[in-house]
């Protein structure tokens with residue numbers, strides 16, 4: 001299949017030269033060049049970020065760049081990584097206060113989310129203008145939003161500046177969830193959590209004037225990766241526990257299992273693609289055969 005290659009650094013610098021960006025926003029779409037943001041950023045769920053300024057004024061803005069990240073034990077925690085342009089009030093408030101509440105918003109808040117993204121004067125609360133109802137937070141100062149299915153209370157633990165955007169790393173310290181969504185999720189065979197709240201996925205920004213286009217998730221169809229392959233008692237497991245599982249289910253014989261483990265040991269002793277080329281090729285071939293076997 002043919003592929004198109006793009007030097008994105010070059011494309012962005014050309015668009016930067018010919019387009020006057022508004023407060024750091026630079027639209028990379030087919031109207032401005034031969035590339036699109038959406039070839040990098042796939043449809044992404046959006047959320048409202050509520051912060052407070054130094055005087056105590058509430059601020060709320062829709063944000064799409066970023067996602068939740070789960071850390072492993074010990075000291076496991078939920079984090080949230082979020083990119084906010086330096087021109088935003090949200091960015092200034094997060095820098096100064098180090099706290100925010102992140103709330104995913106459902107389709108029923110299409111209009112309210114549009115209002116929250118309007119350039120209201122600093123200090124004027126988007127929550128009030130959008131007629132959204134504050135709910136108290138338990139560990140941070142900014143409030144959550146009653147109409148949203150969840151409110152994640154976050155504290156900034158790191159920040160990194162790149163191209164006029166601040167990438168914040170937040171620790172999620174408390175969460176409140178709508179009782180209705182919580183009960184639906186517990187009773188659901190796949191327990192997909194927030195997706196049950198009919199969230200919206202930003203798919204593009206186009207037209208004149210530019211506007212956000214969203215799509216919604218089709219909840220009727222679930223695509224599950226097969227139970228016939230992989231560790232039979234854990235999600236990922238280890239290489240050895242995976243191979244044991246494959247022998248148990250009959251995908252490989254005891255002899256094949258032994259051969260694979262011998263190759264695995266030889267490869268782990270010297271994972272050099274040149275010096276140990278033969279072992280690498282043999283192990284790759286055995287594993288390819290194993291995973292594709294009907």
Ligand SMILES: Cc1cc2nc3c(=O)[nH]c(=O)nc-3n(C[C@H](O)[C@H](O)[C@H](O)COP(=O)(O)O)c2cc1C
Pocket residue numbers: 046059060061062063064065066083084085087088089090091113114116117118119120202212
């Ligand atoms: C759906 C949507 C997603 C957005 N995502 C981001 C984002 O990821 N980062 C960002 O800096 N601005 C984003 N914006 C733009 C800000 O929400 C917008 O400029 C807002 O007015 C900023 O408000 P503030 O200055 O009160 O923070 C987004 C807007 C919308 C409508």
